[in-house]
Amino acid sequence: MIAEKGVWNKLRSRLLFTGPTLFAFITVMIVPFLYGIYLTFTNWDGISTSHSLVGLSNYGEVFKDGVFWKSFGLTLKYVFLSVVLINAIAFALAYMLSRGMKGQSIFRAGFFVPNLVGGIVLGFIWQFIFSNVLVFFGTKAGIPFLSASWLADPDTAFWSLVIVTVWQYAGYMMVIFVAGLMSVPGDILEAASIDGANGWTKMRKMILPLMIPSFIVTIFLSLQRCFMVYDLNLTLTKGGPFKSTEMVSMHVYEKAFLSRDYGVGQAEAFVLFLLVAAITLLQVYFSKRMEVEA
């Protein structure tokens, strides 16, 4: 323990070492978060300087806002499908790319590339792919399900969003899985082989249980990113066709900044926070209980 002499010296180094970080953290995260909870009880319209308390009526509005619940349900479906596919594909890639095969670092680097680019740009690129390249290809090659733009139909537009999300994040999660797989001790797997365990048994009984810490991280990160999807949603489908792919984040944005319904928008954002917090905490809690020691 390093300690300074005197109250003044102690206070000075506390301020110097923790002051800037904590001041920014409190004023940018904590104060707006708490003030946001307060705003859900007001009728602020975004322009006027005054607003009055309206009790729980914003939350009542939230329950009556059918569009919100529709996009809420859609987001849950999107998050579930994306998280499962991202993790499955990322794990498969990592498993194939962690056994010293020729050129594996080139493969890893290649699969990571979509993560260098922001959702805005990726959305534009894929919008072009779905509405021009695939349509051209489908028409020329006579493949009916490709010859109309996927973005023009609600169902296929939803799947386009899932596909691009999986394409975007699989490489990132793959890198985390590779790090985890490298720490699985080779000698216990060898011992299992000598005892007659086949590949599938080793995977199920040894590798997967030992990889739980990696899964905690990748599922946490993919849950967070998918729940907060906005950029990609904006430039790939713009929530369309006919608002059929509008995720909850975009809905909150429009409610607050375009319809100027700040109280209701913030209440919906708070409902989103409660849901994300509950799901991520449950995920971490249950997976921690499944952790094993090698």
Added chain:
Amino acid sequence: MVGSKSPIPWLKTVLLTAGLILFIVPFVVLILNSFKENKAITSNPLSLPERLDFTNYKNAFEQMNYLTAFSNTLVITLVSVLLISMFAAMTAHYFVRNNTKFNQYTFMIMVASMIIPFQAIMIPLVKIYGSLGMLDNKWSLIYMYLGFGSSLAVFIYHGFVKSIPAELEEAAMIDGCTRTQTFFRIVFPVLTPTTATIAILNVLWIWNDYLLPSLILVDPEQRTLPLSTYSFQGTYTSDYGPLMAALVLTILPIIVVYLFAQKYIIQGVMQGSIK
């Protein structure tokens, strides 16, 4: 390391190569079309460009005010990353070496705050900083990045500071270093690999961020690259050529950095995920 050979090695290579092609093809299509005229793009988006025509690039470069947007993004990213790494390292160091109840609780609150989605904060954030007249200013944005980025950075540094022996610092202080000198001469240099990890994670986030800057920066002169790409598309909805060129120009800087620092970036992501 996971041992044992795959039963059919060539099948694995074929699968992986096919996967890699799927991952890279969108970028290839983008680059091909960025050299073509609009007519050529819509009639056959898969054809090769007839010649290296930089007209689209010239248009995009001027229309999206590329140099301004690029230097805005560069300044915002570099200053934010510098501040986040330095201040977070100091805070994490302080928390580890002064392990009081108060510091433990503060640290726990910072860690817990990482589950708050940005959407739950953006509306009050705009209201508060708008009423303080702090919007439309890149320094406000940098300050917000420090606030949003410090939790994860303190968390990662915290784990690594614990592994530095305290004797090292005590020796320096006996030799007459002040606490600040000890930190900058002994601790911060030892933390360089961790700083690299934090810098990489934050550059990937801040360079590409859209929603926060779109709420804070209004004046076209202040726009970052993602913002100017987005507004560029608004003016060229049906003209694909210049848009493709604009997209290439937007991703070019980070791809160039990746070509040189690819190994470190992948390692940084690996290190950042180990808790």
